[in-house]
Amino acid sequence: MPPLLRARRSVLPSGLTAPDQTFRRRIARVLGVLLAALVTGTVGYMLLEGWRLLDALYMTVITLSTVGFTEVHPLTDAGHVFTIALIITGVSAAAYAVGAIGEYVIGGRLSDALRRQRMQRDIDRLASHYIICGYGRVGREVVDELVARHIHAVVIEPSAEAMPEDGSGTLQILGDATEDDSLRAAGIERAAGLVAAAGDDAINIVVTLSARALNPDLAIVARAIQPEAEDKLRRAGATHVVSPYRIGGQRIVTQLLHPRVTDFLDVVMHRRNLGLWLEEITVTPNAPADGRPLDQTKLWGPEGIKVLAVARGGGKLVTDPRGDLSLGAGDVIIALGTLEQLAVARREAGDRAPATPGPAGRDPRSRSPA
Secondary structure (H helix, E strand, O other), X not given: OOHHHHOOOOEOOOOOEXXXXXXXXXXXXXXXXXXHHHHHHHHHHHHHHOOOHHHHHHHHHHHHHOOOOOOXXXXXXXXXXXXXXXXXXXXXXXXXXXXXXXXXXHOOHHHHHHHHHHHHHHHHOOOOOEEEEOOOHHHHHHHHHHHHOOOOEEEEEXXXXXXXXXXXXXXXXXXXXXXXXXXXXXXXXXXXXXXXXXXXXXXXXXXXXXHHHHOOOOEEEEEOOOOOHHHHHHHHOOOEEEOHHHHHHHHHHHHHHOHHHHHHHXXXXXXXXXXXXXXXXXXXXXXXXXXXXXXXXXXXXXXOOEEEEEEEOOOEEEXXXXXXXXXXXXXXXXXXXXXXXXXXXHHHHOOOOOOOOOXXXXXXXXXXXX
């Protein structure tokens, strides 16, 4: 059975895992038994011995606490039998409660629960963050890249052993990403995107379906293991489907046949110490560039950015566009340039959306360093 479906440690909206909630219910039951014993003892002494309320309550408390004080008043035979029954039930429940609480504290479960609650409060304050479902080899690389670009990432992973180290600063949800409660705990309603990176296509399909139902506007990138799963993931609601094996094979062939092109793309997309950046810029309605040809905007010319492609309405891709290509609202420009050139291009396109922060040590206004 796939790991995410086998480990059903769901996270509740409070930030507690199911075992934590089970423990709390157990303690609540024990405390209920103690309270019942206290009430039963008090009422019993009042009825059997005719004592006043304070004397009956005092006798019950010293009996349950086993402090060894003498009786408040001499007991009848019925009172002795009742006291024996009270000791057996009440004292046993008290010992069990103390042991359970001690196990919870000494075993570290209390500190873990408090840490998860603190982390949940941090997650609840996030917006426009990214959720990574599955922290295997692929998920780990995704998280590392996002963290390097100062982008908030929340990991949902069912295995505590596979979780990021506490010192990594990565927000975590210990739970099953196929469950809506786990996705809600990760703030899916406020998220900008989700990555279904589990090592099983069936899990990624279920995660994609659930995420799309909870947030219809969410950008979802799903990992596909088998080729036949790609179409199913798209029908489930994935915005993009990525097959690491196919991409790895394409990269190997490109490296063999066009090593300099591959090196250039690596520099553009991943190098963090150069002056060129690759970015997507969206044309908004009534912006200076809306309805005008490229060569009549500040996007064009020797001082402008290098326009590599234009996605018409965010969809069909026009590569190496000509200067007479007329831009429209919703077009996405894929551009290469310096920070200053990209800033001018964003103003010309009216793109006021928050730019994805850059990697450590770089200007956070731009997305991909080169």
